Structures are given as structure tokens and as C-alpha cells.
Amino acid sequence: MDELDQSSQSPLFGLTVDQSARGHLLEAAKWAKFLAIVGFVGCGLIVCVGIFMAFNFENLQRRSYSDTPIFPGFGAFVGFAYIIGAVLYFFPCLFLLRFSNKMKAALASDNQEHLTGSFQNLKILYRYKGILTIIALAIYLLAFLFVGLGLLIR
16 A cells, blocks of 8 residues: 555544534534525525416516516526526535534544545535536626627627
């Protein structure tokens, strides 16, 4: 075995989780659970708003602007976009809840598998958010380029 393999197999790379670190991890797990539950409630509310918009957007347009809807069928698109947003937001909440539950179990029982699973869910959470951030930045960049090209062509 080379030096890297040996050092990666030592318990926490020679680090220990002392009482202070345990307290910080436990508090982080509690806040993570709170945020996950609030996130799940938010997902449910976003789905409800999406369903409402899908079925009532055109009625809202009629009341606001005129008797004929300006964008027929746009309500279904808006409702679908809300529901997609809720689905995208659901997964970070799920990974956060899993992190919390496994961290609490690991600290309660000194179980290495739960600790590893907890950190694995935290890694997945940040990877998921990182990928979504890269996608959002790419969309913003494309929008900026198209707007810039549109202004130049004018």
C-alpha cells in the first residue's frame, strides 16, 4: 500500500471527535432537521400554488386585464414550472433530513457507519446544490448573451 491509502484508512485521519465537536455536530443535526422539515412544508406549499396557478391563471388574467386571456395556456406552464421547482427543492431537503437523522444516530451510538452515511448525505446535498448552481449560472450567461446579441442587432 502506498502512503495515501494508509493515511486514508486511519480513523478520521488521526482526528478524534471530542465533546465539543460532538456538541457542534448534534446542534448542526438539530438545525438541519428543522430546515428540512420547513423545506418539506415549503415544497408542499409550492406544489399547491403551482396547482392553483395551473387552473386559475387565466381567470386571474381576465380579471386583471380583459375578458380574453392574454396568454392562453400559460397557466399550465406556470403551474408546471412551480411543481418542477418544488421537486428540485425536495431533494436537498431529503438529503438534509438524512444527514440529520444519521448524525443523531451516530452520536447516540458511536456508530461509524451512521457517521459515514451522515457525511455522505451532506456531500450529496452540496454536490446537488453545486450542480444546480452551475446550471443556473449557465442559464444566466446564455440569457445575458442573448440579450446582448439582441441589443447589438437592434
